[in-house]
Amino acid sequence: MGILGFYLRKLFNIVKREMLVLPSRIVVGLFFLVLLLLPVVTQDPYVLRILVLTSIFAILAASWDLLSGFTGQMNFGHALFFGVGAYTAALLNLHAHIPPWGSIPLGGLGAVLAGLIIGIPCLRLRGTYLALTTLAFPIILMGIVFAFSNITGGELGVSGLSRLSGSRLSDYYITVVVMLGLCTIMWKITDSNTGIIFHAIREDEVAVRAAGINTTRYKLLAFCLSGFFAGISGGLYAHFMRIAGPSTLEVSMSFTVVIWAIFGGIVTIYGPVGAVFILFPLLEFFRFWPEYRMLMFAVIVLLTLLYMPDGLFPWLRDKVETECPRCKIRNVATRKTCRVCTAPLD
Amino acid sequence: MGVQPFLEIEGLSKRFGGLQAVDNVGFSMGRNEILGMIGPNGAGKTTVLRLITGILKPDSGGIHFKGKKIVGRKTWNIVNLGIACTFQNMRPFRRLPIIANVMVSCLSPRAMKRGEWVKRVEAKAMDALEFAGISDMALEKASTLSQGDLKRLEVARAIATEPELLLLDEPFGGLSPAETDLMAKSMKRLHKGGRFGRLHSEGPAMIIVEHKLQQLMKIVNRIIVLNFGIIIADGTPEEVVNNPQVIEAYLGQGGT
Numbered sequence: 001m002g003i004l005g006f007y008l009r010k011l012f013n014i015v016k017r018e019m020l021v022l023p024s025r026i027v028v029g030l031f032f033l034v035l036l037l038l039p040v041v042t043q044d045p046y047v048l049r050i051l052v053l054t055s056i057f058a059i060l061a062a063s064w065d066l067l068s069g070f071t072g073q074m075n076f077g078h079a080l081f082f083g084v085g086a087y088t089a090a091l092l093n094l095h096a097h098i099p100p101w102g103s104i105p106l107g108g109l110g111a112v113l114a115g116l117i118i119g120i121p122c123l124r125l126r127g128t129y130l131a132l133t134t135l136a137f138p139i140i141l142m143g144i145v146f147a148f149s150n151i152t153g154g155e156l157g158v159s160g161l162s163r164l165s166g167s168r169l170s171d172y173y174i175t176v177v178v179m180l181g182l183c184t185i186m187w188k189i190t191d192s193n194t195g196i197i198f199h200a201i202r203e204d205e206v207a208v209r210a211a212g213i214n215t216t217r218y219k220l221l222a223f224c225l226s227g228f229f230a231g232i233s234g235g236l237y238a239h240f241m242r243i244a245g246p247s248t249l250e251v252s253m254s255f256t257v258v259i260w261a262i263f264g265g266i267v268t269i270y271g272p273v274g275a276v277f278i279l280f281p282l283l284e285f286f287r288f289w290p291e292y293r294m295l296m297f298a299v300i301v302l303l304t305l306l307y308m309p310d311g312l313f314p315w316l317r318d319k320v321e322t323e324c325p326r327c328k329i330r331n332v333a334t335r336k337t338c339r340v341c342t343a344p345l346d
Numbered sequence: 347m348g349v350q351p352f353l354e355i356e357g358l359s360k361r362f363g364g365l366q367a368v369d370n371v372g373f374s375m376g377r378n379e380i381l382g383m384i385g386p387n388g389a390g391k392t393t394v395l396r397l398i399t400g401i402l403k404p405d406s407g408g409i410h411f412k413g414k415k416i417v418g419r420k421t422w423n424i425v426n427l428g429i430a431c432t433f434q435n436m437r438p439f440r441r442l443p444i445i446a447n448v449m450v451s452c453l454s455p456r457a458m459k460r461g462e463w464v465k466r467v468e469a470k471a472m473d474a475l476e477f478a479g480i481s482d483m484a485l486e487k488a489s490t491l492s493q494g495d496l497k498r499l500e501v502a503r504a505i506a507t508e509p510e511l512l513l514l515d516e517p518f519g520g521l522s523p524a525e526t527d528l529m530a531k532s533m534k535r536l537h538k539g540g541r542f543g544r545l546h547s548e549g550p551a552m553i554i555v556e557h558k559l560q561q562l563m564k565i566v567n568r569i570i571v572l573n574f575g576i577i578i579a580d581g582t583p584e585e586v587v588n589n590p591q592v593i594e595a596y597l598g599q600g601g602t
Contacts, residue, residue, distance in 0.1 A: 193449070193453055196442070196446050196449055196450060197450060199439065200442060200446075200447075200450045203438075203439035203440060204437045204439055206401060206421075206437065207433065207437040207439065209401070209420070209421040209422050210399060210401065210425060210430075211425065211450045211451040211503060212422050212430075212451065212456055212457065212507050213450060213454050214420070214422045215422070327485065328443070328485040328486075
C-alpha cells in the first residue's frame with residue numbers, strides 16, 4: 001500500500017506541477033482523456049469509424065513531420081510507406097495467414113525496407129530535387145502493382161482480410177491507443193539528442209558533418225523511423241478497411257499528408273496530429289454539401305495558411321502562452337511573472 | 347623512418363572551373379605549432395582548410411594526419427580523427443538554441459568516447475560555451491546572436507569535439523579590438539591545454555586564417571603566405587613581413 005501511495009502522490013504531483021500549469025499541456029491531457037472515454041458517451045458506429053480513420057491518418061501525418069519537418073528531407077511520396085505497409089500486411093495476412101497483430105508490425109518493417117530502398121539513392125539529393133524524386137516512387141510501385149495483378153489484385157486490390165478485431169468498439173480502442181502511443185514515441189524521439197541532430201541536419205547539413213556527425217546514417221535513420229510509423233498506419237488501414245487497394249499509393253494521398261502537416265504546423269508532431277483531427281472530420285462534415293465539399297475544404301486550408309504561416313497549432317500556442325525572456329520556460333499568457341524564475345513577462 | 351610529421355600536405359591542388367584555387371600546395375606542421383595562413387582575398391586559404399576537413403575533395407595531392415591518409419575520407423570521419431574547423435561565414439543552426447548548437451558537436455562519436463564519464467551532454471556543451479564566453483546566452487536562439495558572438499559559437503562548436511588540430515577561418519573577423527584581444531587570449535589558453543570544466547583541451551595545434559595581421563602575429567609562431575593558390579612565403583612572422591614577394595602581393599608592384 002505504501003509503495004502504491006508513493007507513486008500515486010508522485011503522479012498527482014507531476015499532474016499538478018507539470019501538466020496543469022500550461023494550457024497546451026492541459027489540452028493534450030484532455031485530448032487523451034476524451035479519446036479514451038468517448039465510447040462511454042456514444043457508440044455510434046459512424047462516429048467511431050471516422051475517429052478510427054482519423055487516428056490512422058494522424059499517425060501518417062506525424063510520421064511525415066518526423067522525416068520532412070524535422071530532418072528537412074522533403075518527401076512528397078509519403079504514400080509509398082503507407083501503401084507498402086498496407087500491401088505487406090494484406091498479403092501476409094491473406095497468404096501466410098498471419099493475424100493482424102503480427103502482420104501490421106511486419107507491414108511497418110516492410111515500409112522500413114522501402115525507406116532504405118528510396119533513402120539510399122535519395123541521400124545525395126536536396127530540396128526540390130528530393131521532393132520530385134520521392135514523388136516518383138509511389139507511382140513506380142503503383143505500376144508494379146498493376147503489372148503483377150495476379151498477386152496484388154490490380155485495380156481491385158487485395159481484399160478479404162481478417163478484421164482488426166471482433167467489434168467496432170475494440171477496433172476503436174486498438175487504433176486510438178496505438179495512435180496515442182506511437183505519436184508519444186515520435187514526440188519523444190524528436191525531444192531526444194537524436195532529435196537535436198535531426199533539427200541540425202535540416203538547418204545546415206555541412207555544419208553537422210563538420211561537427212563529426214555521420215549525417216548519412218542519421219538521414220537513413222529518419223527515413224526508416226518515418227517509414228516504420230507510416231507502414232504501421234498503412235497496415236492498420238488495410239485491416240480496418242479489409243482491403244489494400246492502389247488508392248493507398250495515389251499522388252493525392254501523398255499531398256493530403258503534406259497539407260495536413262503544414263496546416264497543423266510542421267516541426268511539432270502535435271501539429272499534424274491535431275490537424276488531422278480537425279480536417280478529416282471536417283471533410284466528412286462537408287459531405288452535407290457534396291458539390292462544394294472540396295472547395296470549402298480548400299478555402300479553409302488557404303485562409304489558415306494565409307494568416308498563420310507557421311500552422312494552426314503553433315499560432316494558437318503562442319496566443320495562450322508566452323516564453324519567459326530570461327529562462328525560456330513557457331508560461332500562461334495571463335501570468336505577470338515567470339513561474340520558475342519570477343522574471344517579469346511582457 | 348624519422349619522426350612522423352603531425353600534419354603533412356603535399357602537392358595539393360583544387361580547380362573550380364577555370365580558376366586554379368589551390369595549386370600544388372605542400373607544407374608540414376608539428377604537433378605544437380600555431381600556424382598562421384595569410385594572403386590577399388581569393389588566395390585559396392579557405393579552400394585549403396576545406397580540403398583538409400574533406401568538405402571539398404582535392405583534384406590531386408595528399409594529406410596525412412598523424413601518419414594516416416585523410417584524402418577521400420568523409421568529413422565526419424576526419425573530424426572524429428581529431429580535426430575540427432570553424433566556418434568563415436558562420437553557419438549556426440539558427441532555429442536551435444545556442445546550447446543545442448554545441449550539443450551537436452558533443453554528440454559526435456569522438457566527443458562521446460572521450461567524455462564517457464560525463465553524464466549529461468548539456469553540461470559539457472555548457473562548459474564549451476563557458477570557455478567561449480557566451481554561456482549566459484545558452485538558451486537564446488542562435489539567430490539572435492551578434493556577429494562576434496556567432497564567431498565564439500563557432501569556436502565553442504569546434505572545441506567541443508576536443509580536437510588535436512583546430513582550423514580557424516578568420517576567428518577575428520567582425521570582432522571589435524577588445525573582443526579580438528579576448529579571443530586571442532583564449533586561443534593561447536586553449537593551446538596550452540588542460541581542463542575547462544568537463545571539457546578537456548588537448549592543446550591543439552592550430553591553423554589560423556586571418557586578415558588582422560597585428561593580432562595574428564602575436565599568437566602564431568609560423569606564417570604561410572598564399573597568393574593565387576601558391577605558397578609564396580613560409581617562415582617566422584619577422585621573416586615573412588620582410589619578404590619582398592609578400593609585400594608585392596599585398597601592396598602591388600613597387601609598393602614599398
